[in-house]
Amino acid sequence: MIAMLSGLVDQIGEETLVLDVNGVGYLVYASARTLRRAQAIGAPLKLVVETQLREDRIQLFGFIDEAERAWFRLLTTVQGVGGKVALAILGVLDPDAAATAILAQDKAAFVRADGVGQKLGQRIVMELRDKVGDMAMPATAGVAGTLAPTGAVADAVSGLVNLGYAKSAAYAAVMEAAKRLGGEAKFDALVRAGLQELGR
Numbered sequence: 457m458i459a460m461l462s463g464l465v466d467q468i469g470e471e472t473l474v475l476d477v478n479g480v481g482y483l484v485y486a487s488a489r490t491l492r493r494a495q496a497i498g499a500p501l502k503l504v505v506e507t508q509l510r511e512d513r514i515q516l517f518g519f520i521d522e523a524e525r526a527w528f529r530l531l532t533t534v535q536g537v538g539g540k541v542a543l544a545i546l547g548v549l550d551p552d553a554a555a556t557a558i559l560a561q562d563k564a565a566f567v568r569a570d571g572v573g574q575k576l577g578q579r580i581v582m583e584l585r586d587k588v589g590d591m592a593m594p595a596t597a598g599v600a601g602t603l604a605p606t607g608a609v610a611d612a613v614s615g616l617v618n619l620g621y622a623k624s625a626a627y628a629a630v631m632e633a634a635k636r637l638g639g640e641a642k643f644d645a646l647v648r649a650g651l652q653e654l655g656r
Contacts, residue, residue: 488547
């Protein structure tokens with residue numbers, strides 16, 4: 457199994473790149489985030505790789521870092537999420553944003569990716585919310601000893617969503633505010649501090 461490739465970028469496509477490793481060209485599927493890091497033809501690039509064996513082919517999926525590969529593996533455990541859909545998700549959500557979206561139960565964040573409808577977005581959030589604790593978490597996770605917001609924190613997130621902010625952004629802002637203000641912070645204080653976070 458191929459776990460890593462290091463070479464020179466030979467071609468860059470919409471979903472793939474060809475990496476020249478000592479004269480051998482490897483076709484690698486990659487997220488938009490990874491493709492942006494590929495920079496230019498001829499540039500050196502190192503990718504961590506997930507190899508998938510199928511009856512009729514071998515596919516290589518390349519990632520700019522271990523965190524992205526770990527999220528690819530996690531996403532593909534969800535029924536209906538294949539390699540290309542997982543890459544589409546990672547193209548719109550980096551690992552921290554994906555974790556925040558799951559913790560905030562924000563299926564809309566996943567629906568932004570090509571190939572993800574409302575039902576699949578909901579399934580991703582539901583199936584992965586208990587597994588996210590094993591992944592690299594954003595700095596705002598785990599505030600007040602909980603992954604899912606409750607009490608004043610949940611009310612503050614809801615309040616910011618009602619003001620028009622995306623659920624993931626509202627969640628991250630309020631969790632950061634709760635971390636600064638402490639576990640006893642009231643709804644009004646959390647909303648004000650959350651708005652300050654969102655304004656930064």
